[in-house]
Amino acid sequence: MADKMELNEVEVWDGNYAASQALRQAQVDVVAAYPITPSTPIVENYGAYVANGYVDGEYVMAESEHGAMSACVGAAAAGGRVATATSSQGFMLMLEVLYQASGMRLPIVLTVVNRAVASPLNVRGDHGDMYAGRDSGWVQIDAFNAQEAYDLTLCAFKIGEDLDVRLPVMVHQDGFVTSHTAQNVYPLSDEEAYAFVGDYKPVDEMLDFSRPVTYGAQTEEDWHYEHKAKQHKALMESYKVIDKVFEEFEKKTGRKYNRLEQYMMEDAEVAIVALGTTVETAIYAAEQLRKDEGIKAGVVAPRSFRPFPYNEIREALANVKSVAVLDRSCPMGAMGALYNEICGAMASTPANPLVTNYIYGLGGRDFAVEDAKNIFREQKANADAGYITTELQQFSGLRGPKLAFYEAKRS
Amino acid sequence: MKGVLATEKRGIRELGAEEMVGWDEVTQGVVLHSFDTEVENVAHIRPEERPYSDFNSYTATVASWRVIKPVYNRDVCIDCQNCWVWCPDTSIISRDKQMLGIDYDHCKGCGVCVEVCPTNPKSLLMFAEAEDNEEALAKWPEKKKKEK
Amino acid sequence: MAITSIKNLKEFSTTNERFEGAHLLCPGCAHSMIVRELLNCTDDNLVLATNTGCLEVSTAVYPYTSWDTSWIHIGFENAASAVTGAEAMYKARKRKGTLKDPDAPVKFVAFGGDGSTFDIGFQWISGAVERGHDFTYICLDNENYANTGGQRSSATPIGAHTSTAQAGRVSYGKKQKKKDIVGIFAAHGAPYVAQLSPNKWKIMAKGFQKALETEGPCFINTVSACTTEWKFDPKDTIHVTDLATDSLMFPIYEIINGTKLNILYRPKNIIPVEEYLAAQGRYKHLFKPENRHVIEQIQKEIDEKWEYLQRREEASV
Numbered sequence: 073m074a075d076k077m078e079l080n081e082v083e084v085w086d087g088n089y090a091a092s093q094a095l096r097q098a099q100v101d102v103v104a105a106y107p108i109t110p111s112t113p114i115v116e117n118y119g120a121y122v123a124n125g126y127v128d129g130e131y132v133m134a135e136s137e138h139g140a141m142s143a144c145v146g147a148a149a150a151g152g153r154v155a156t157a158t159s160s161q162g163f164m165l166m167l168e169v170l171y172q173a174s175g176m177r178l179p180i181v182l183t184v185v186n187r188a189v190a191s192p193l194n195v196r197g198d199h200g201d202m203y204a205g206r207d208s209g210w211v212q213i214d215a216f217n218a219q220e221a222y223d224l225t226l227c228a229f230k231i232g233e234d235l236d237v238r239l240p241v242m243v244h245q246d247g248f249v250t251s252h253t254a255q256n257v258y259p260l261s262d263e264e265a266y267a268f269v270g271d272y273k274p275v276d277e278m279l280d281f282s283r284p285v286t287y288g289a290q291t292e293e294d295w296h297y298e299h300k301a302k303q304h305k306a307l308m309e310s311y312k313v314i315d316k317v318f319e320e321f322e323k324k325t326g327r328k329y330n331r332l333e334q335y336m337m338e339d340a341e342v343a344i345v346a347l348g349t350t351v352e353t354a355i356y357a358a359e360q361l362r363k364d365e366g367i368k369a370g371v372v373a374p375r376s377f378r379p380f381p382y383n384e385i386r387e388a389l390a391n392v393k394s395v396a397v398l399d400r401s402c403p404m405g406a407m408g409a410l411y412n413e414i415c416g417a418m419a420s421t422p423a424n425p426l427v428t429n430y431i432y433g434l435g436g437r438d439f440a441v442e443d444a445k446n447i448f449r450e451q452k453a454n455a456d457a458g459y460i461t462t463e464l465q466q467f468s469g470l471r472g473p474k475l476a477f478y479e480a481k482r483s
Numbered sequence: 484m485k486g487v488l489a490t491e492k493r494g495i496r497e498l499g500a501e502e503m504v505g506w507d508e509v510t511q512g513v514v515l516h517s518f519d520t521e522v523e524n525v526a527h528i529r530p531e532e533r534p535y536s537d538f539n540s541y542t543a544t545v546a547s548w549r550v551i552k553p554v555y556n557r558d559v560c561i562d563c564q565n566c567w568v569w570c571p572d573t574s575i576i577s578r579d580k581q582m583l584g585i586d587y588d589h590c591k592g593c594g595v596c597v598e599v600c601p602t603n604p605k606s607l608l609m610f611a612e613a614e615d616n617e618e619a620l621a622k623w624p625e626k627k628k629k630e631k
Numbered sequence: 632m633a634i635t636s637i638k639n640l641k642e643f644s645t646t647n648e649r650f651e652g653a654h655l656l657c658p659g660c661a662h663s664m665i666v667r668e669l670l671n672c673t674d675d676n677l678v679l680a681t682n683t684g685c686l687e688v689s690t691a692v693y694p695y696t697s698w699d700t701s702w703i704h705i706g707f708e709n710a711a712s713a714v715t716g717a718e719a720m721y722k723a724r725k726r727k728g729t730l731k732d733p734d735a736p737v738k739f740v741a742f743g744g745d746g747s748t749f750d751i752g753f754q755w756i757s758g759a760v761e762r763g764h765d766f767t768y769i770c771l772d773n774e775n776y777a778n779t780g781g782q783r784s785s786a787t788p789i790g791a792h793t794s795t796a797q798a799g800r801v802s803y804g805k806k807q808k809k810k811d812i813v814g815i816f817a818a819h820g821a822p823y824v825a826q827l828s829p830n831k832w833k834i835m836a837k838g839f840q841k842a843l844e845t846e847g848p849c850f851i852n853t854v855s856a857c858t859t860e861w862k863f864d865p866k867d868t869i870h871v872t873d874l875a876t877d878s879l880m881f882p883i884y885e886i887i888n889g890t891k892l893n894i895l896y897r898p899k900n901i902i903p904v905e906e907y908l909a910a911q912g913r914y915k916h917l918f919k920p921e922n923r924h925v926i927e928q929i930q931k932e933i934d935e936k937w938e939y940l941q942r943r944e945e946a947s948v
Contacts, residue, residue, distance in 0.1 A: 101720055101723040101724060101727070102716065102719045102720050104719065128726055128727055129727075130719035130722050132715070132716065133762070135754055135755070136754065136755075136758070138708070138709065138755070139709065139754070139755050139758050139759075140712075142705055142706070142712030142713055142716065142755065143712045143713070143715055143719065145703075145716065146680065146703060146712060146713030146715065146716025146720075148716075149703050149713075150720035150721060150724075151720065152723060152724055152729070154716075168706055172705050175513060176512045176513065177511050177512030275511075276512065276514045278678050278702075278717055279678070279701070279721055279724065279730055279731070280731050281731075281735060282521040282522055282731070282732075283516055283518065283522075284516070284517040284525065284698065284699055284701050284702075285517070286516075286517065286698055286702045286703075287513075287514055287702065288513070288687075288703050289513050289692060289693040289695075289696065290693065291513065291692075291693040294499075295693045297506075298504075298505060298509045299513050299693075301506040302507070305506075306511075494653065498653065498655075498695070501695075509693075510694075513693060515691065515693065515694065515696040517699045518699075524674065524676065524735070525649055525699045525700070526646070526647055526649060526674035527674065528647060529647055530647065530648060533699075538694050538696055539696060539699070540651050540652065540696060540697040541651040541652065541653065541697075543653040543695055545653045545655075562641060564640040564641055564643065564644040567644045568640055568668070569829070570664075570667075571656060571660050571661070571662075571663040571664050571667075572656075572658075573648050573650060573651060573652040573663075577644040579645065580641040580642070580644060580645060586652060589652025592658060593659035593866060594659070594865060594866030595865070595866055595868055595869060597866065598866045598867065598869060599869050609866075
């Protein structure tokens with residue numbers, strides 16, 4: 073039996089260490105991984121737990137991320153708890169297998185330390201990899217700091233493995249800003265953490281030889297559509313279990329998570345919608361603007377990127393006059409993905425907020441409080457004018473002449 | 484024409500003739516269970532005694548692929564099992580070291596069994612699919628002396 | 632009854648099949664001969680993985696499976712990763728005591744065609760073998776991408792016509808030589824590596840059993856004559872395979888621990904490779920006067936390889 077690890081009430085952990093501790097405490101049966109910056113320390117830390125007797129499970133160092141995720145799929149189909157970690161190019165190499173994992177309804181947990189996608193090569197944080205996974209059929213949960221990376225990784229097992237879900241789950245955190253920044257983290261003890269996650273419940277396991285099972289059958293035009301639709305429904309309805317798990321986690325720790333996080337939205341006139349560490353920057357900017365400039369600013373942040381919280385977005389933005397949606401990924405020939413989701417949600421409501429799109433922070437470009445403030449101020453100008461005073465899509469924090477697209481129609 | 488040891492479930496439907504159920508009834512994760520109930524080690528259970536599920540291709544037939552078929556002549560056979568070991572379609576039925584005959588639900592009529600048959604005359608010969616087996620046996624080539 | 636020793640074919644035929652009919656492989660396909668034999672030569676529980684390819688698209692098309700064992704297909708390249716992931720899970724769960732039947736023996740086997748073994752899945756197999764998992768990888772080598780209509784792979788021999796290395800007015804077909812896949816996996820230091828052929832069923836069964844019983848990663852390349860793409864009559868699969876092994880186009884041998892080489896089959900009468908080539912439509916063009924030099928080249932390389940294998944065996948290192 074693996075040794076327990078004595079933890080302090082408050083630990084100083086970075087996001088990577090927090091995630092690796094959550095994997096250890098969940099007593100994962102198989103971690104199959106391949107290291108890549110900036111998520112490498114998750115794999116290294118876990119390797120240290122293995123080397124020092126803190127892990128009973130198997131630790132498989134694959135020859136690539138594709139091989140790692142493939143081994144995860146084989147391991148998960150064999151009926152146990154499985155997790156891995158990756159970033160960026162590794163995520164892209166895994167992408168083929170991500171779809172296969174979800175199609176087979178295998179609840180693998182993938183801790184993703186978000187990083188830009190080449191070319192040009194870049195190791196810093198943006199959301200290019202997270203966005204690449206958005207149609208892959210995984211639950212995608214976003215952590216904004218180290219504590220959340222720890223908490224949500226524990227929650228991820230409980231969400232994905234729930235018999236009403238049975239889907240793989242990604243827990244995202246921002247490269248370096250979260251993954252490599254040491255912060256105070258309040259961990260659970262090993263016993264408490266495992267009790268929260270619970271034992272793995274095998275479903276259609278390949279190691280139950282009394283019920284031989286075939287995984288990965290082919291379906292053509294007569295069956296494929298029905299299977300995809302069934303899978304989509306499972307992901308659409310997984311919000312019920314996510315809510316339940318967040319509730320249980322709050323009971324245990326007092327830390328409350330929501331599929332859509334809202335900050336100062338009760339009376340907000342303008343809002344920023346964002347993901348990742350940017351959320352905390354935007355909150356800080358909103359607080360200052362409220363105090364210094366009297367702008368009723370608020371922040372909305374999808375904790376659950378998939379399933380996307382449409383209903384909650386509708387309610388949260390119902391009374392907001394102007395909304396800036398921030399995409400930390402270059403959409404290449406379209407509006408940002410988050411922008412499109414928000415517009416999609418609001419299009420069916422009587423509320424008709426002015427919604428614009430900001431591309432920012434690519435390749436780890438710093439997004440400062442002042443950048444957030446400027447975006448809020450532009451929303452205030454829109455709200456006052458009653459129409460969009462800027463282009464629909466602008467690039468924030470970019471050197472060179474202003475880059476923006478689509479004139480708004482002023483009515 | 485079912486051939487030997489046909490069970491209630493063997494070859495009961497053409498591929499594609501299965502019920503096209505809706506999204507709510509397809510299996511979760513596209514998994515397919517080979518059997519309806521729990522089995523001990525399958526390798527110790529004879530096919531005719533297994534609880535095959537509707538998902539097992541044992542329950543389907545590919546008989547319609549055939550234009551020619553092998554006919555088996557017990558009188559000439561020496562039970563060498565060459566046909567058994569090289570049949571690509573698990574369609575030579577052998578039990579207790581004896582060749583019993585052909586599973587016509589799963590035989591595709593490739594003719595390998597005839598080619599590898601060492602007896603003289605052969606114990607298996609290809610005939611037109613429409614030919615009656617009894618008539619085929621009646622016109623079996625003359626036996627030379629059996630070569631053992 | 633456990634099939635621990637296979638004395639003769641009569642005894643072998645008492646095994647209970649775990650590979651079912653009404654799969655969609657072509658009539659006369661050697662893939663299923665090989666797969667059936669693997670499944671029949673053990674009665675241990677099996678976890679099988681299969682790369683995308685003829686075998687996969689023919690044996691698990693929803694809503695049917697032809698497998699009476701646990702079986703998984705993920706993609707074109709990653710059956711070795713899938714099966715070794717399952718093997719890792721088996722070890723973890725055995726240690727933790729969460730297996731339903733912890734004492735039942737289990738074997739882990741991956742199948743792939745030559746496309747997924749020599750080409751697209753090469754890295755995944757190499758990684759799995761290097762990691763030392765207890766599994767057997769079996770390549771069903773029909774020397775082309777038969778599932779998609781016969782494109783060249785790096786297993787396609789020189790001179791063969793394929794749809795992406797065509798024989799034509801100014802071309803004799805594929806220009807490059809076949810990879811030495813057996814040598815490559817022997818060079819990994821795998822404990823058991825072999826090339827086997829279904830016409831020599833007993834040698835193949837013994838090789839399969841040896842691989843299954845050997846702890847650690849084993850690799851076997853099997854000759855899988857392809858009636859559709861090699862272009863011969865389906866009834867002649869075993870005949871063509873006989874020509875392959877008796878011309879030494881496919882020598883049958885094993886390599887233990889990366890070093891010790893044993894030749895497992897020595898044809899009594901070695902036939903000229905021309906006879907093997909003449910039996911298949913894919914080599915038809917080589918018999919034109921301007922292409923006959925390719926036949927000579929193939930024969931020369933076969934002779935050299937046979938000489939090499941015999942010397943390796945003799946040296947016993």
